[in-house]
Amino acid sequence: xxxxxxxxIACPWCYVGKARFTKGLAGFAHRDEVEVVFRSFELDxxxxxxxxxxxxxxxxxxxxxxxxxARGMEEHVAASARGEGLEYRVEGRDNGNTFDIxxxxxxxxxxxxxxxxxxxxxxxxxxxxxSVFDPEVLVALAVEAGLEEAQARTxxxxxxxxxxxxxxxxxxxAELGANAVPFFVLDRRYGISGGQPAxxxxxxxxxxxxxxxxxxxxxxxxxxxxxxxxxxxxGA
Amino acid sequence: xxxxxxxxIACPWCYVGKARFTKGLAGFAHRDEVEVVFRSFELDxxxxxxxxxxxxxxxxxxxxxxxxxARGMEEHVAASARGEGLEYRVEGRDNGNTFDIxxxxxxxxxxxxxxxxxxxxxxxxxxxxxSVFDPEVLVALAVEAGLEEAQARTxxxxxxxxxxxxxxxxxxxAELGANAVPFFVLDRRYGISGGQPAxxxxxxxxxxxxxxxxxxxxxxxxxxxxxxxxxxxxGA
Numbered sequence: 001x002x003x004x005x006x007x008x009i010a011c012p013w014c015y016v017g018k019a020r021f022t023k024g025l026a027g028f029a030h031r032d033e034v035e036v037v038f039r040s041f042e043l044d045x046x047x048x049x050x051x052x053x054x055x056x057x058x059x060x061x062x063x064x065x066x067x068x069x070a071r072g073m074e075e076h077v078a079a080s081a082r083g084e085g086l087e088y089r090v091e092g093r094d095n096g097n098t099f100d101i102x103x104x105x106x107x108x109x110x111x112x113x114x115x116x117x118x119x120x121x122x123x124x125x126x127x128x129x130x131s132v133f134d135p136e137v138l139v140a141l142a143v144e145a146g147l148e149e150a151q152a153r154t155x156x157x158x159x160x161x162x163x164x165x166x167x168x169x170x171x172x173x174a175e176l177g178a179n180a181v182p183f184f185v186l187d188r189r190y191g192i193s194g195g196q197p198a199x200x201x202x203x204x205x206x207x208x209x210x211x212x213x214x215x216x217x218x219x220x221x222x223x224x225x226x227x228x229x230x231x232x233x234x235g236a
Numbered sequence: 237x238x239x240x241x242x243x244x245i246a247c248p249w250c251y252v253g254k255a256r257f258t259k260g261l262a263g264f265a266h267r268d269e270v271e272v273v274f275r276s277f278e279l280d281x282x283x284x285x286x287x288x289x290x291x292x293x294x295x296x297x298x299x300x301x302x303x304x305x306a307r308g309m310e311e312h313v314a315a316s317a318r319g320e321g322l323e324y325r326v327e328g329r330d331n332g333n334t335f336d337i338x339x340x341x342x343x344x345x346x347x348x349x350x351x352x353x354x355x356x357x358x359x360x361x362x363x364x365x366x367s368v369f370d371p372e373v374l375v376a377l378a379v380e381a382g383l384e385e386a387q388a389r390t391x392x393x394x395x396x397x398x399x400x401x402x403x404x405x406x407x408x409x410a411e412l413g414a415n416a417v418p419f420f421v422l423d424r425r426y427g428i429s430g431g432q433p434a435x436x437x438x439x440x441x442x443x444x445x446x447x448x449x450x451x452x453x454x455x456x457x458x459x460x461x462x463x464x465x466x467x468x469x470x471g472a
Contacts, residue, residue, distance in 0.1 A: 002424070011461040013468070033404060043463055062466065077467070080459075112346045168269060176450050180460035188238070188423040191450035194458015194468075214412050214427035222430015223316075224416035225247040227279055230298065231313070232249065232430075 001034050001209060006041040006173045006183040009132060010098050012077045012088075015122045017182040017195030019084040024201025030209055038109070038118055040102040040169035041181045044095070052096035052133045080195075087127035096133040099166060104138055106162035107155045108145055117145035187212065237266065237445060242275040242409045242419040245368060246334050248313045248324075251358045253418040253431030255320040260437025266445055274345070274354055276338035276405040277417045280331070288332035288369045316431075323363035332369040335402060340374055342398035343391045344381055353381035423448065 005021065007014035025031050060070035074090040081088035101121060108117040120141045124130040130137050135156050142152035155161040176185060184192040184201070186208035192201065225231040241257065243250035261267050296306035310326040317324035337357060344353040356377045360366040366373050371392050378388035391397040412421060420428040420437070422444035428437065461467040 008461070011467065013459045013461050017458070033407070043461055045463070110348045171269070175448060180462040182458075182460065185450055188425060188448075189450065192458065194460040196458040200458075212411060212424075214421055214425065222253070222418075222428065222432040222436075223249045224418065224430040225244070225249050225279055226416040227281070228298075231247065 001187050004037045004039050004185045006039040006178055007181050008041050008043045009101055009121050011181050013195040014182040015126050016081050019086055020195055020198045021201050023198035027202040028205040040166040041173050042098055047097040049097045052094035055093040055095050058095045102166040103162040106165040113146045120145055237423050238271045240273045240275050240421045242277040242414055243417050244277050244279045245337055245357045247417050249431040250418040251362050252317050256434045257437050259434035263438040264441040276402040277409050278334055283333040285333050288330035291329040291331050294331045338402040339398040342401040349382045356380055
């Protein structure tokens with residue numbers, strides 16, 4: 001079975017939701033048969049590259065609240081994160097354009113290191129005093145994830161590298177009706193929106209597993225080979 | 237959209253079917269949004285490693301025919317292949333255990349070179365005077381596909397390398413009800429069995445594209461972030 005998770009690394013509920021999904025997956029009997037793929041989704045695709053602002057200030061402005069009130073909103077999210085055993089810093093985090101991070105995550109996917117990099121990026125952004133909007137931090141994280149430094153630098157320096165992969169993921173999200181993240185899709189059949197409790201994920205995995213079947217309107221008539229090497233051959 | 241193709245490289249209809257699928261895909265308007273993944277399926281999983289026999293002899297024995305009659309059966313397949321613009325040699329091909337080839341194809345997948353290697357292996361087996369049951373040929377094909385020679389040798393020398401990936405693909409085929417190959421699965425939703433005409437693939441792709449939607453019984457209630465950075469925050 002295959003689970004696709006649309007997420008943005010700037011999205012707190014994606015960070016929390018991934019931890020909850022991971023717990024839900026651990027409670028699923030067929031967990032070893034599940035492939036997890038991360039898909040790009042930018043919360044702020046139009047934000048200018050290289051321009052960042054403190055999260056608390058952005059929240060205060062967006063909701064018309066004081067900085068203290070905005071800090072209180074962040075503390076609510078932080079409490080959820082800590083409830084999942086995740087560290088969460090309310091102060092010192094920046095908001096910004098995440099396109100380059102998504103491009104780098106696609107390089108990591110091509111090298112089989114996507115989840116490693118994603119976890120490191122989440123951790124740097126939400127738990128550590130490291131800015132994921134600093135290209136040097138991204139290079140260091142890529143190396144920690146097992147990528148080659150030169151490759152990471154090449155991708156970051158070339159705006160077009162993996163850009164189409166990011167956009168294709170985002171088009172797919174729109175086509176599947178996902179307009180908020182995290183968004184989880186099980187075998188392209190079941191969608192789960194948001195950072196649900198772990199048991200919701202376990203149940204959804206069980207339901208999707210039980211419902212696995214392939215509609216095969218064109219299943220007959222094609223020439224095939226069967227095990228033991230018997231191929232449909234005219235005149236055989 | 238994602239298309240998974242279960243196939244064995246020893247399967248003539250998989251070779252022909254891939255060419256037909258490729259033509260069908262070329263006629264599909266959203267072809268650039270289609271990801272194609274190849275999945276392992278062994279026609280002869282119990283065949284001893286390192287033991288091969290000429291295909292014509294194997295066919296004659298299986299169907300109780302003379303060698304000439306078996307050659308005639310192969311000529312029928314060859315005619316279909318040539319009809320797709322593929323070279324096909326009736327004589328000089330061997331049958332054998334393809335487990336190591338599938339393991340190598342999984343290495344190639346991890347390096348983003350799976351289709352390149354698959355096409356080269358098909359071509360070596362069906363069109364060229366090269367035995368894909370010779371490890372040195374496989375190493376050469378891997379290098380042609382862009383893999384590192386040392387990695388290919390390491391994988392071929394270690395029976396366990398990517399073995400579980402091959403078996404997982406085969407378990408999935410069984411769970412999806414595929415008992416012959418090629419077997420095409422579109423977005424885990426539509427199955428197409430056999431080397432169908434190209435237009436059948438185009439129609440199936442169109443049908444699967446039109447039917448894209450995700451059942452979302454748990455779509456509500458999870459905490460999400462929306463574009464423009466609006467996250468569900470208690471008290472916001």
